[in-house]
Amino acid sequence: MSLNAVTHLNFRGQAREALEFYRSVFGGQATIATYADFGMPAGLPGAQNVVFGQVVADNGFRVMAYDVPGETVPFVHGEPTTHRANGTTITTEPFFLSVSGESVEEVATLWKGLADGAAVVEEFGPAPWAPGFGMLTDRFGVTWILDVRVQA
Incomplete structure (x- = not known):
């Protein structure tokens, strides 16, 4: 049996931007599907947010991400954690x-x-x-x- 653990990141309205950024850094292909792609009416808030997204590169890099449904509160650098x-x-x-x-x-x-x-x-x-x-x-x-x- 072979296993592969992949990090899945959760965002609040920034998943598309993050996935595109990670693709620009690591290379590969981004796959992005929105809530609208999965049937949410396009006019509803959050319909264009990411329900499934990933970046997969030939160099072995892979990350997944989506936008948590609900209020979109982007990350803002504050006090370092x-x-x-x-x-x-x-x-x-x-x-x-x-x-x-x-x-x-x-x-x-x-x-x-x-x-x-x-x-x-x-x-x-x-x-x-x-x-x-x-x-x-x-x-x-x-x-x-x-x-x-x-x-x-």
Whole structure:
């Protein structure tokens, strides 16, 4: 048996923008279906929100997302929920997304894309455990860990 766990992100009116942003960073194809596509009358509030969305790239990246029905309250950067203090990561978030690549150049390119509009938790650079590591919270409120896999 083979399993594949895929992160499914929940947004409030920003799923399309987030999926298109992630596709621009990681490549691949975005598939987006709206509530209207699934039968909601087009004139109702939220009909154009995403009921099913995903980005799938040949490099192995995959993420899913949708807009939670109801009031659309976009994420706004406020007080950071994740930060570094005394060499440790302090957070109130229930999860981070982790993406690993094979080279510093590869991961640095992804970092640069995700960093657009992000709050940097730890700048991308060499770390004691990896040739490259960085952590940020993107413009949609998702915290990412990017690192370079250590070659065995």
